[in-house]
Amino acid sequence: MSSDTSQHDRVRHPRRILLVEESILAVAIAAAGLMYLYAWLPKPVVPEAALQAVQRLKTSLDFRPGKEVAVSLMAASRPMMHAIRQAQRLEARGVFNESTRSAWKAASDKVLKFSMSPIAATDGQVVRLWMRESEDERAAALEAWMEELVPGRFAALEEQRLAKATADPSLAATLSEVTWYMVAEEAPDDVREQAFNLCQLHAEACKNAALIGQCRDIVGYDYWKAVCSVGSSEMGLESHAAIWRANYDDLQAHFDLAKEAYEEGFRAWRAVCDTSPSLQSDPMMVEDMKEHFERYREVLGRLDQPVTSPVMLQDLIGPGQPMTL
Incomplete structure (x- = not known):
């Protein structure tokens, strides 16, 4: 009886469900079937304009160093000026419809892109035109900070300078303008080092703002930005x-x-x-x-x-x- 049971077990294999090789084969067949089915499914169609808009957005938001190469101011302004001339040509022909407005909107987009482009300034520094306002705000914030460290001292030095110029008008041209460095020199010992550090940051912000302002003046950035805003x-x-x-x-x-x-x-x-x-x-x-x-x-x-x-x-x-x- 035991021999019959052993022979029956060899035939039936009750604990044998699937061999490893059979499992792999089944999975492969199922995957192949799914891939074949996916190949025949309709694919979503993404408009080319949408793809371009996404790519432009990615490019404008990518500020990783070394990603973009700084170009000269005039070269960077050419796409903006080309778009502006296209809108102006429509107006010169007496066309003032939605196509003209769209042309001005496209020019506004070029102005925005131009403002974020890395510009190689004359001193080798890389600037972006949109940062002018940011640097002005940074300078104003630093001035407020220094005023908190040494309250009223800047105004006091201004009054002293004015009093000297009033007493002797011939000194007006020789008296130097009051600077925050002068204020820092008279700051208390416990905040003097901090005041000088803030002065350096303030001078940097002012220098950057002036440099960006010069670049914007050369190409008439603020004027053309306003023109495009009006036209659109x-x-x-x-x-x-x-x-x-x-x-x-x-x-x-x-x-x-x-x-x-x-x-x-x-x-x-x-x-x-x-x-x-x-x-x-x-x-x-x-x-x-x-x-x-x-x-x-x-x-x-x-x-x-x-x-x-x-x-x-x-x-x-x-x-x-x-x-x-």
Whole structure:
């Protein structure tokens, strides 16, 4: 009986479920089936514009050192200027629709990218134009910190300098300006070293801000940034369109139409300035508007009407003076 049981066990193998080789084979077959099924499944289609937008975002946020190579200021500004000229060409042809607004928006994007590009400055330092405001804020914060360490000392030194210049005006040109280093020299012993360290950081922030400011002035960064901001706004584009029509009507000697179009453009410009008050302090933007106003004054003169500034712009360009043609 025991021999029969042993023979039966050899045939049935009750503890044998699957050999290792059989398990591997089963898994391989299942994986192959899943891969075959996946190959026939429809793949999601990602728009090319979305892929480009993601890539631009990754590039703009990547500040790892050595990742980007600093370029010259003029080379870095070329894409921005190219986009601006494209928008200007549309306006020069009298096109003031959504395509023109989109062109100004694209130019604004180029301005933003330009501001984050590494620029090789003249002294070999690498700067980014967007950091001007950050460095100004850092300098102001350091001044406040030093004022807490040595309260009132900077103002006291300023008063002493003014008193000397008042007593002897011939000394005004020779007296040096008060600096935070002078304040640090008179700081208490327990905070003097800290004050000098803050002075060094303050001088660094001021130097960086001045250097970035020079770079921005060379390419007119702040002006073009404001121009793109105006052009990409609804009221800004409306102002451009009205003034373009006014100039055209003036050339065609349609002075009544030109007057109405100028005033429409000025009203739109007033709305733009109310939305973005910083434009009112931009000297080049104000100068541009003054040029349009001079043409408006000529139109009024040809219509024998009083030549005054539009009420909505008198705080920007002044009341205007009588003009004789």
